[in-house]
Amino acid sequence: MQVTRRQFFKICAAGVGSSSLVALGFAPGEALAEVREFKLARASETRSTCPYCSVACGLLVYGVGDKAKNAKTSIIHIEGDPDNPVNRGTLCPKGAGLLDFVHSESRLRFPEYRAAGSNEWQRISWDDAFTRIAKHMKADRDANFVAKNDKGETVNRWLTAGMLASSAASNETGMISAKFVRSLGIVSVDTQARI
């Protein structure tokens, strides 16, 4: 008697009597459907921190890809880090959805430029973007830098440019942002902490 795995389970479910089928030699043939392989088995695990609120829950981020030049790692799963003393492996509805943030269709992929009066973006290179931004900033700084105030006091500030720094950025980004804005003389600096 040939039975598939599925039929075998059906027969078993049909009645107590059928539970003796195995004993009578009616074992199912080779399984056609297998239990799916554990998806993290071949993933690499990276320790990270949730970017949302300042509970700053510990995360385990799982990526697949061998990190060779031609095989970019893709993140396939994110969960709470059980070692973290604060969140102990748990995540809230925001943190539990982080995978969809990483892969959001709203992620930006290339530098883009919108010209004055234009109704569209155009893709530009990083070098082009950096150079054009630097030119704008230098021209404005050179034209509007205030070395001394009305009283003749040395103030060395640049009032026509400003920067909002991200509170979701790392401390290391904060360090370089501080060096950047202060050395240029920018005084209009603020972050989400204000609001």
Add this chain to the structure above:
Amino acid sequence: MTNHWVDIKNADLIIIMGGNAAEAHPCGFKWVTEAKAHRGAKLVVVDPRFNRSAAVSDYYAPIRPGTDIAFLGGVINYLLSNNKIHEEYVKHYTNAPYLVREDFSFNDGLFSGYDAEKRKYNRDTWDYALGKDGYVEIDETLQNPRCVYQLMKQHYARYTPETVSRVCGTPKEAFLKVAEMIGETSRPDKVMTILYALGWTQHTTGSQNIRTMAMIQLLLGNIGRVGGGVNALRGHSNVQGITDMNLVSGVMPGYLRMAADEEQDFQGFLSKRALKPLRPNQMSYWQNFPKFWVSLAKTFYGKAATKENDFSYHWFPKYDKPYDVLQMFERMHNGQMNGFICQGFNPLAAVPCLQKVSAALSKLKYLVVIDPLSTETAEFWRDHGELNSVDASKIQTEVFRLPANCFAEETGSYTNSGRVLQWHWSAADGPGDAKGDVEIIAGIFTRMRDMYRKEGGAFPEPILNLTWPYSIPDQPSPEELAREFSGKALADVTDPKDPTKVLAKAGEQLASFAHLRDDGSTSSGNWLYCGSWSQAGNLMARRETSDPSGLGFYPNWGFSWPANRRVLYNRANCDVSGKPWDPSRKTIAWDGSKWTGFDVPDMRPDAAPEEDVGPFIMHPDGVGHLFALKGMADGPFPEHYEPFETPLGVNPMHPKNPLVTSNPVSRLFAYDKAQLGKADKFPYVATTYRLTEHYHYWTKNVRINSILQPSQFIEMNEELAKEKGIAHGDTVKVTSNRGYIRAVAVVTKRLRPLDIDGKKVHTIGIPIHWGFIGVAKKGFLANRLTPFVGDATAHTPEFKAFLVNIEKV
């Protein structure tokens, strides 16, 4: 947070007011649950809305938005009238016994020194009475009518339970019940903690809301205590870190206040900040300011910063006024700014009064947006119909939109709300050509520097001399930057007590800010973070889960600033003789020769209790300030002022003085003054809030969260809904004097009408998470409604209390 997340489990009473931890900080809120389940702690929630924190509380009291000072002032009055204070703590660890100048006064809502024209105080009289020896005079009996205790008692005597109820709409019995529960923790063996968030900061009295609770915690002896403190549950995962890095107006990393225009002399600048002790034997730790500043200047300008040029003092810009985000957009709106960089910041959604922000951005010559996601700000020029009605052809702003990596694609540290720096590692590359934030800033800077090198230009010295010690100049590594903010010895650093002992050799990473010097021999980009990357390596990356005290300090997990201290002011966890107030919650104690224990002592290690060194070491008097001296813009004692859009039209505490209806010193620009609405046309109070499924304006780009909460709604009470003929699920239009939104009405019992001075006041709740970009259903940015006016001291906008009308559409 003075304390940290896990420490909440050590509290006996938890107050949540001005926040909603269960929904906004769910994984931190677990420690509230832990305290309730295993310690028998009680949870009290005071909020306009019966939110999910309230749903699991032991007691809930409603309150009208914007009246927290009235409520908490009432608590102070209750504690003082019923002798529910921790007397020994108050006498020894606060400025209650200190005498105040004779000419300090308070009259009908105004403190001495008010200038109505400038809307500013001259704060000279808000000061101590000094004796001939230069120290403050004190009266340990607390009887002198000019001592802080008596002045405070007199100030808050007006805040009776009846007045609280009349101003806040909180039923008198509910207020008294909360006050009584709070009062119980004045016992040395009972500790209360307070958890707050934007519900306190986003008011024109925001800073004083927090101060009032800080005063209560001082009166109860709950600061410095395990399970106590004043705990801000902050927003972004690294908002604490970026605050510590002081990417804000007028302050350098480590809270080093920058120079004002008139401070032309470097030594004068330093000595003004190196505060001298106001009482004998006090540490007055800001005396070390010159060491912190010079080490910072060396980080910036290296060998170019010399003793001879005052360590490049004039290369740092000077300030004539605050340039906070409201000031920025005011100036932009006036056409006074040409260029703007938004790094992971979406001001079109996040700054109040969208119409003003949009008009301001339209006046820029160039805008640079650095973000992992598409944002409304980057597309402010694009017409999105009713949701963003603009004509792109008329907007001349050039916009650069630069793709940034997100958290999972970068390596570095975040500082959590409990001041713990934790390292994270990159798991993958960003999509497409995205780059890290560091690389993007470096890319712009190095090109500017090259241009200044070749072409010259305005004041090029700071740009050309900025240290850039990174092995790949276009790609500074997070490790290099972390070592830079932590700090190193530039020459051998020796022990001042024994010059033969070398604490750090030239080139070595420093172990502690105690090793910083003011002679140029050390560098540190942020003294508070000094030691986070020492010779022992990257302490932020530590992951040891041992907890020897059992109190949840985890001393070898990450690095907690300052000096890996887990609870600030922990000297105050002990009585005057150096014994813990509660032996079961011991952090440090005096062992006869030194301070020692489970935490890093917040005290000179050999300061014997007899020396009477106060626990608040950053203050020149060593004690906690019940009287704030000159620190706050709007007064040394918090006073109730109405929101700028008040449903009452007058301040019920001072009905006859129109100068003090709302905060008399909040900055109000002419354009925004004209935009304020009145109760005759906009009779309902509105308050903005957040949902547990969403995070600001990010998660509308995230599929799962957009499925969980797909559509914009507002929340209103049943009585008002009936009155206006609005049913659950109807579409309504909510209008302020600045604009409108349309949303689905959710009619609930969670909001209730309050009786304010005989008048019925309804509150409408407005979640903020929708906009015209993202995968969620499109909606209106809620800041079309909110007023462009901020707190008098911190300039944080008043998102939590304004006036609207509502109609069915």
